Amino acid sequence: MSNKYYEFFCPVKVIAGNAALEHVPYEFTSQGCKRPMVITDKGVRAAGLLDTVIGACEEGELDVSVVFDDVPADSSKETVTAIAKEYRSKKCDGILAIGGGSPIDTAKAVNILVSEGGTDIAKYSGAGVIKRPLKPFIAIPTTAGTGSEVTSVAVIADTKREVKLAFESSFMLPDAAIIDPRMTLTLPPHITAATAMDAMTHSVEAFTCMAKNPLSDAYAAAAIKKISNNLLKVMEDPNDADKRLELAQASTMAGIAFTNSMVGLVHALGHSLGAICHLPHGLCMSLFLPYVLEYNIEKIREPLSELLLHLAGPEIYAITPKAQRAEESIATIRKLRDDLYRHCKLPRTLQETGKVEKSQLDRIAQAALDDGSIMFNPKEVTLKDARAVLEKAWG
Numbered sequence: 001m002s003n004k005y006y007e008f009f010c011p012v013k014v015i016a017g018n019a020a021l022e023h024v025p026y027e028f029t030s031q032g033c034k035r036p037m038v039i040t041d042k043g044v045r046a047a048g049l050l051d052t053v054i055g056a057c058e059e060g061e062l063d064v065s066v067v068f069d070d071v072p073a074d075s076s077k078e079t080v081t082a083i084a085k086e087y088r089s090k091k092c093d094g095i096l097a098i099g100g101g102s103p104i105d106t107a108k109a110v111n112i113l114v115s116e117g118g119t120d121i122a123k124y125s126g127a128g129v130i131k132r133p134l135k136p137f138i139a140i141p142t143t144a145g146t147g148s149e150v151t152s153v154a155v156i157a158d159t160k161r162e163v164k165l166a167f168e169s170s171f172m173l174p175d176a177a178i179i180d181p182r183m184t185l186t187l188p189p190h191i192t193a194a195t196a197m198d199a200m201t202h203s204v205e206a207f208t209c210m211a212k213n214p215l216s217d218a219y220a221a222a223a224i225k226k227i228s229n230n231l232l233k234v235m236e237d238p239n240d241a242d243k244r245l246e247l248a249q250a251s252t253m254a255g256i257a258f259t260n261s262m263v264g265l266v267h268a269l270g271h272s273l274g275a276i277c278h279l280p281h282g283l284c285m286s287l288f289l290p291y292v293l294e295y296n297i298e299k300i301r302e303p304l305s306e307l308l309l310h311l312a313g314p315e316i317y318a319i320t321p322k323a324q325r326a327e328e329s330i331a332t333i334r335k336l337r338d339d340l341y342r343h344c345k346l347p348r349t350l351q352e353t354g355k356v357e358k359s360q361l362d363r364i365a366q367a368a369l370d371d372g373s374i375m376f377n378p379k380e381v382t383l384k385d386a387r388a389v390l391e392k393a394w395g
Contacts, residue, residue: 003211003212003213006211006213006214006215006260007260008213008215008216008260009152009170009260010150010173010256010259010260011170011173012149012150012173012174012175012176012177013027013175013176013177014150014176014177014179014252015027015176015177015178015179016178016179016180016245016248016249016252017179017180017181017245018180018181018182018241019180020178020179020180021052021053021056021140021178021180021182021183022056022059022060023176023178024053024056024057024060024062024096024138024140024178025056025057025059025060025061025062026060027138027175027176028062028094028096028136028138029060029062031094031136031175032093032136033093033094033135033136034062034063034093035063035065035066035090035091035092035093035094036062036063036064036066036092036093036094036095036096036136036138037066037067037068037083037086037087037090037092037094037095037096037110038050038053038054038064038066038067038068038069038096038097038098039068039071039083039095039096039097039098039099039103039106039107039110040067040068040069040071040097040098040099040103041069041070041071041072041073041099041100041102041103042069042070043099044069044098044099044103044142045069047142047186048186049098049142049182049183049186050067050069050098052182052183053096053098053140054067057096064096066086066087066090066092068083068086071083071099071102071103071106072102073102073280074102074157074274074278075102075103075105075106075109075156075157076156076157076158076159077120077121077122077156077157077158077159077165078159079106080106080109080110080113080121080156081113081119081120081121083106083110084110084113084114084119085119087110087114088114092114093135093136094135094136094137094138095107095110095111095114095135095136095137095138096137096138096140097137097138097139097140097174098140098142098183099140099141099142099143100141100142100143100145100146100148100191100195101143101145101146101148101198101281104139104141104146104148104149104154104174105148105154105155105156106154106156107137107139108137108148108154108167108172109121109124109154109156109167111134111135111137111172112124112130112134112167112172114135115132115133115134115135116130116134121156121165121167122158122165124167125165125166125167126166126167126168127168127169127372128168128169129167129169130167130169130171130172131171132171133171134171134172136175137174137175138174138175138176138177138178139174139176139177139178140177140178140180140183141177141178141179141183141184141248141251141252142183142184142187143184143187143191143192143195143251143282144184144187144192144195144196144199144244144247144248144250144251145194145195145196145197145198145199145251145282146195146198146199146251146255146281146282147198147199147202147251147252147254147255147256147258147259148255149174149177149178149179149252149255150173150174150177150252150255150256150259151173151255151258151259152168152169152170152171152172152173152259153166153167153168153172153259154166154167154172155167155271155281157275162275162276163275163367164271164274164275164371166372177252179245179248179249179252181241181242181244181245181248182241183248184244184247184248185238185239185241185244187238187244189235189238189343189344190344190345190346191282192231192234192235192238192247192344193231193235193286193340193343193344193346194280194282194283194286194346195251195282196227196231196234196247196250196251196282197282197283197285197286197289197336197337197340197346198251198281198282198285198286199223199227199247199250199251199254199255200223200224200227200254200285200286200289200333200336201263201266201267201270201285201286201289202220202223202254202255202257202258202263202285203219203220203221203223203224203227203250203253203254203257203258204220204224204289204293204307204333205258205262205263205264205266205267206219206220206254206257206258206260206261206262206263207220207221207224207257207261207303207306207307208264208293208296208300208303208304208307208378209261209262209263209264209376209377209378210262210264210376210377210378211260211261211262211376212261212303213260213261215260216256216257216258216260216261217257217261217303219253219254219256219257220253220254220257220258220261221306221307221310222250222253222310223250223251223253223254223257224250224307224310224311225310226246226247226249226250226253227247227250228310228311228312228313228332228336229246230243230246230247230250231247231336231340232336232339232340232343234247235339235340235343235344236343261376262373262375262376263373263376264292264296264373264374264376264377264378265288265292265295265296265368265373265374265377265379265381265386265389266285266288266289266292267285267371267373268368268369268371268372268373268374268377268381268386269284269288269292269364269365269368269386269389269390269393270284270285270287270288271284271367271368271371271373272364272365272367272368272371273287273288273350273356273364275367276360276363276364276367277353277355277356277360277364278355279353279355279356283346283347283353286337286340286346286347286348287347287348287349287350287353287393288389288393289333290330290333290334290337291389291392291393292389293329293330293333294330294392295379295385295388295389296377296378296379297326297327297330298379299378299379300326300378301326304325304326304329304330305322305325305326305329306325307329308320308325308326308328308329308332311329311332311333312328312329312332316328316332348395349393349394349395350390350393350394350395351394351395352395356394358394361387361390361391361394362387364390365383365386365387365390366383366386368381368386369381369383369386
């Protein structure tokens with residue numbers, strides 16, 4: 001599965017660790033930005049995280065008085081249009097995104113509109129449509145999962161058509177990503193679990209899909225090891241800032257990996273399920289990961305076997321016969337999902353979500369075939385194949 005030619009690109013400045021937030025004013029002012037708009041959600045404000053960031057910014061004499069804190073969990077075209085309108089009316093000159101994947105993806109889309117003009121974000125969907133640099137943009141993730149702070153992609157819902165619009169351009173990348181453990185300490189258990197499984201899926205698909213390369217492999221393997229070593233410990237002790245930081249760094253590493261190597265069928269199915277049944281993205285990733293690996297196994301046996309070392313550690317890897325390591329990797333992921341279910345009832349099957357009707361599976365399968373992620377899946381997928389994976393994931 002080695003590629004004789006590949007490209008690797010990640011120009012995002014990563015500022016990580018204690019007091020990382022205090023660097024935000026310098027990063028903006030060095031680009032001539034004095035009045036960035038803050039884009040976030042109600043959960044971030046309710047958790048008191050917005051106060052922490054604004055305090056750090058004001059100490060650095062940065063004007064962060066314009067705040068949009070009503071980004072929904074599944075952001076839409078309408079939300080992007082409304083924020084862009086406010087940005088222009090308040091004469092902002094940059095964007096500070098605070099939150100999980102939805103606020104950061106929303107900020108990317110807003111940045112397109114305020115930089116390129118217009119009111120309909122849909123006209124910019126697709127790959128490579130954006131041809132020039134956008135406004136100054138910094139992302140502060142509050143979940144350890146999406147990796148949006150270092151990716152060149154964004155997904156925005158078209159609620160009327162019930163589809164997800166995808167955007168891809170290197171110009172969409174934030175100028176800086178701020179990884180501060182203070183921002184994930186208040187994350188509830190079920191969101192901690194779901195977002196970590198999002199990062200796990202990014203890493204596993206990056207390591208096993210068609211565009212994998214040596215550099216993305218290094219980031220993906222390191223991320224898997226950090227998640228495997230720290231996720232359950234954080235579930236047991238949510239206030240452990242050091243282990244929270246490990247998960248946050250893993251999410252960033254996973255984001256760097258998959259934005260350079262792409263993803264596959266897990267994301268194609270997950271995007272479709274999220275659009276049709278309105279389930280959180282991280283949960284969708286966790287639901288499909290082991291079933292897609294089973295579907296792909298004969299095409300990915302070698303890299304999946306290698307991942308056992310990072311998923312389960314050197315002792316399990318050493319005692320597992322080489323011919324069984326790929327299956328043991330899947331079993332390890334299944335066990336992790338079982339452990340998370342015991343901790344916070346994170347669903348393992350579509351049935352356990354209570355929000356998916358079996359009558360919707362055909363529609364989800366059809367939509368998955370139209371998702372761009374499926375192009376990089378190591379095994380070709382037919383409608384019948386996608387439907388079969390959904391049947392297994394039903395439970």
